[in-house]
Amino acid sequence: MNSNQTGEGKRCAGTSRGSVLLYVLLLCLALAVMVQALCAVVVVAQRARTAEAVGRAQLAERDRGLAVLCQQALSCWSPSPWQVVYGGENACGGENGEPIGAVEGALSELAGAVTPVMEASVRQDPSVCALGASAWVEEGRDGLDLPMAALVAGSVRASSGRQTPWLDCEAETEALTFAGGGAAPALVPAYVVHLPENPILGPGCVLEPLDVPWRLDPGWGLLAGLTESGSASTVSGVVPGPGVLVVRGHKGELVHLSELMRAPASGESDDESRFVGTLTAGGESPAVLTVVVGGADLDASNLGEVQGVLVVDDGSIYLDGTVLQGAAFATREVEVGESGTIVYRENVLRWATDRSLRRTRLVPGSRKEGGTG
Numbered sequence: 001m002n003s004n005q006t007g008e009g010k011r012c013a014g015t016s017r018g019s020v021l022l023y024v025l026l027l028c029l030a031l032a033v034m035v036q037a038l039c040a041v042v043v044v045a046q047r048a049r050t051a052e053a054v055g056r057a058q059l060a061e062r063d064r065g066l067a068v069l070c071q072q073a074l075s076c077w078s079p080s081p082w083q084v085v086y087g088g089e090n091a092c093g094g095e096n097g098e099p100i101g102a103v104e105g106a107l108s109e110l111a112g113a114v115t116p117v118m119e120a121s122v123r124q125d126p127s128v129c130a131l132g133a134s135a136w137v138e139e140g141r142d143g144l145d146l147p148m149a150a151l152v153a154g155s156v157r158a159s160s161g162r163q164t165p166w167l168d169c170e171a172e173t174e175a176l177t178f179a180g181g182g183a184a185p186a187l188v189p190a191y192v193v194h195l196p197e198n199p200i201l202g203p204g205c206v207l208e209p210l211d212v213p214w215r216l217d218p219g220w221g222l223l224a225g226l227t228e229s230g231s232a233s234t235v236s237g238v239v240p241g242p243g244v245l246v247v248r249g250h251k252g253e254l255v256h257l258s259e260l261m262r263a264p265a266s267g268e269s270d271d272e273s274r275f276v277g278t279l280t281a282g283g284e285s286p287a288v289l290t291v292v293v294g295g296a297d298l299d300a301s302n303l304g305e306v307q308g309v310l311v312v313d314d315g316s317i318y319l320d321g322t323v324l325q326g327a328a329f330a331t332r333e334v335e336v337g338e339s340g341t342i343v344y345r346e347n348v349l350r351w352a353t354d355r356s357l358r359r360t361r362l363v364p365g366s367r368k369e370g371g372t373g
Contacts, residue, residue, distance in 0.1 A: 058129045069105045069122070136362070145217055167205045167342050169187065188206070189205075240358075250296060253294075287307040294314070304321075304323070320340040326343075
């Protein structure tokens with residue numbers, strides 16, 4: 001009896017140990033599956049994040065390539081062949097000396113376009129990305145933000161005893177204004193902080209008080225860092241057009257308009273870095289737009305007749321001996337002396353505010369992603 005009970009007890013103990021061992025094995029297997037699943041999720045998530053980061057980087061490189069082509073169109077508005085336009089962040093030497101992952105770009109004519117529009121296309125090596133991108137590049141005109149006035153200044157100084165008007169308007173405007181006879185409202189405003197006593201003005205001109213000195217928008221001062229081709233541009237997509245002169249001076253400096261209007265001869269480089277554009281005989285622009293920033297003064301005296309718009313930020317303009325057909329804007333003083341005269345011409349001011357600058361842009365909604373040839 002006792003021997004039978006002992007044998008059955010041993011068998012029960014062995015069965016219990018086997019069940020526990022099997023349970024432990026199953027538990028370990030389940031834990032292993034869970035760990036493997038978690039590791040797989042982590043690996044997939046990391047790969048997804050890496051793929052997304054790489055995709056965003058490639059997209060940014062293609063965007064940069066399109067921006068470079070848009071800026072390139074400023075210096076030369078014509079189709080261009082495929083060439084490397086952006087080296088990429090992780091550039092390194094390739095088989096042909098070109099950077100691996102470099103972005104190539106080209107400009108091509110757009111069939112059927114009725115406005116100045118070209119197509120900019122970019123691509124990368126197929127081993128980097130099989131997709132390319134394209135967008136339309138549009139050319140247009142722009143200008144400085146200036147008041148629609150003949151004169152804006154801190155003060156105006158004329159010689160004592162002067163009898164002739166120092167502010168006038170063109171004959172066409174004057175005739176149109178007074179064609180009906182009798183008194184007519186003034187058409188040519190001028191704004192001055194410190195109004196002069198007994199100003200001598202031409203018909204149709206009026207002086208209005210200005211509360212604070214006028215200043216040029218600081219953003220336009222960045223044009224002084226441009227080269228004629230826009231290669232050193234800090235203003236994306238904008239370059240001065242023909243006849244536009246932008247100079248960065250400093251307080252106490254006197255900039256001479258006569259020197260700026262003299263196109264530098266071949267080999268001259270002393271003042272060439274200060275030129276944004278040069279006014280040459282037979283140029284496209286109907287006038288000269290001169291912008292001086294940095295606090296320097298502009299000497300435009302004794303030049304006879306000049307057609308244009310003079311803009312001096314934080315400085316003064318000297319006009320004695322010059323008839324300015326256009327408009328003048330200065331933060332400080334405009335000195336007209338004995339014979340300096342401003343003859344307001346709206347068409348010249350409109351040219352400066354609407355068409356004096358060349359601009360390109362990527363047309364919104366024209367971007368496409370896909371293969372490129």
